[in-house]
Amino acid sequence: MKTKHIGNITISSILKNNLYLNGIIASDKVFDVLKSSQYYGYRTTMGIFMKIGGTLSKSEFEKLKLSNSNNTLLSEIPENLSYEDYLKVREYTTVSLKKIPFLGKKTLKNKTYFILDADKKGKLQIIGQYVNENNIYPIKVDDCGVFKQDNYKDDDVVLQAGGIRVRSSICGYNCISGCKFCNFGKGAENYIANTLNTEKKEYITSLIKQVTLNSNVQTLFITGGNSSLEDMNKWTEFVQESINTFKKSVPDGSVDIMLTPRGFDKYVYDHTIRYEEYKKYLEYLKSIGANTISPNMELWEQEDLDKFCSVSRTGLNAGANKSEIGHNGYIDFIKAGIDVFGKYNVRTSLIVGLNSKENVKKAIKDLIPLGCYVVILPFKSPSKYFNQLEPNDYDLIELSNYLKCETDRVLSSLPENLIHIYRERISNSLNAHNSHNTANLCCGQNLDIIEQQALILEKDNHIVSMIGNNDE
Numbered sequence: 001m002k003t004k005h006i007g008n009i010t011i012s013s014i015l016k017n018n019l020y021l022n023g024i025i026a027s028d029k030v031f032d033v034l035k036s037s038q039y040y041g042y043r044t045t046m047g048i049f050m051k052i053g054g055t056l057s058k059s060e061f062e063k064l065k066l067s068n069s070n071n072t073l074l075s076e077i078p079e080n081l082s083y084e085d086y087l088k089v090r091e092y093t094t095v096s097l098k099k100i101p102f103l104g105k106k107t108l109k110n111k112t113y114f115i116l117d118a119d120k121k122g123k124l125q126i127i128g129q130y131v132n133e134n135n136i137y138p139i140k141v142d143d144c145g146v147f148k149q150d151n152y153k154d155d156d157v158v159l160q161a162g163g164i165r166v167r168s169s170i171c172g173y174n175c176i177s178g179c180k181f182c183n184f185g186k187g188a189e190n191y192i193a194n195t196l197n198t199e200k201k202e203y204i205t206s207l208i209k210q211v212t213l214n215s216n217v218q219t220l221f222i223t224g225g226n227s228s229l230e231d232m233n234k235w236t237e238f239v240q241e242s243i244n245t246f247k248k249s250v251p252d253g254s255v256d257i258m259l260t261p262r263g264f265d266k267y268v269y270d271h272t273i274r275y276e277e278y279k280k281y282l283e284y285l286k287s288i289g290a291n292t293i294s295p296n297m298e299l300w301e302q303e304d305l306d307k308f309c310s311v312s313r314t315g316l317n318a319g320a321n322k323s324e325i326g327h328n329g330y331i332d333f334i335k336a337g338i339d340v341f342g343k344y345n346v347r348t349s350l351i352v353g354l355n356s357k358e359n360v361k362k363a364i365k366d367l368i369p370l371g372c373y374v375v376i377l378p379f380k381s382p383s384k385y386f387n388q389l390e391p392n393d394y395d396l397i398e399l400s401n402y403l404k405c406e407t408d409r410v411l412s413s414l415p416e417n418l419i420h421i422y423r424e425r426i427s428n429s430l431n432a433h434n435s436h437n438t439a440n441l442c443c444g445q446n447l448d449i450i451e452q453q454a455l456i457l458e459k460d461n462h463i464v465s466m467i468g469n470n471d472e
Helices: 011-022 028-037 058-066 198-213 229-249 274-287 302-309 322-341 357-370 384-389 393-412 416-436 447-456
Strands: 024-026 048-051 092-095 113-118 124-132 135-142 145-147 157-160 165-169 219-223 254-258 292-294 346-352 372-378 440-442
Touching: 011 092, 011 113, 011 135, 011 372, 011 393, 024 028, 028 113, 165 198, 198 229, 219 229, 229 254, 274 322, 292 322, 292 416, 302 322, 322 346, 322 357, 322 372, 346 357, 346 393, 346 416, 357 372, 357 393, 372 393, 393 416
Parallel strands: 024 113, 165 219, 219 254, 254 292, 292 346, 346 372
Antiparallel strands: 048 092, 048 145, 113 124, 124 135, 157 165, 157 440
């Protein structure tokens, strides 16, 4: 199948990067409907979740593979991709909405822009253009899916539309770390103790049970929010109960845990015992059912960790931020994770913009050979203070290509059977994590379950997204 390009860049990459970094202009009527959908999580994943590709039923998927059609984003599907793997890589992106009172033709003439509007039948569509080296490419995406967040609560268990998984955020916004670039956590001064109580544990496990009994969920993803030192044992208890509940319904399901380097009761250890303490904790997580882990460094250099993640605190919660854990602490934790879970069952994310392009490349070059996969996240800031750190799409595409080349280079030197095993691990790990760009749906809405049922009944034709440009 022919991959769609503008120049040497795929259209889907252009759409995802531009929508993520620059946001989308919403017409008044659409903005009024969707403004309540915005939520505030990590500043790197802030906005609404939008499906820019489509979801095909199995028969439609096979027909498209056999045809020579190249008029959809889905034409980028490789011929050897299975339907099951296709469901893991459907196109989602995170976008911020912009409302601009007046935009004349003159204002937009030579600019890249996307406008979210509705057609005469009320279906959402994106119209706009991509400007590159004096070429203007009209782009139109029909019938987009937007997942509203009206009932979203961060500490809910939510059904993940892009990867068929359950996501549990145990601490939620109650995070002790207080990183300056992140508005997910309340920070040490606003941390609320004793929220990890019996009532909350029963609530989370009941939701996991509810979701797993009513859908084809295959992965439990435990994420974000660091507990205080006094709550660390409780966090581990919640993890264990969540896994036990999940495994009762999905015995063969996989469990992925996003966590900061830690032992049973500390984040920071003396360097002489640090590796062993980390390894003991990771062996415990594996023993209770964890399959893959994601200790997200986010920042590579110690200097940047000190700049963005250093928090002045003393007493009980000293030693509970990323700066104190440090670059070397993260590397030791990653190495211990690889020893316990195996190569490429460990991944870490790096934020482009907060990290320089050169530092991201250095991280990729160091981590991929170790057996730790790297997830590249573009930085998106709602604050003027950080605006200058947002990367451009050319840097993101360059780094994406660099990551692919480095991964191919490292794996190509290995025996064929190991290449296959490691690529499958990377794929499974990324599906569990879904690159931070998928739709979190409150399980009470059951939208993803409805989508799955529609696929089974072959009734999902209406969400296939068409795209046109003058490059064809």
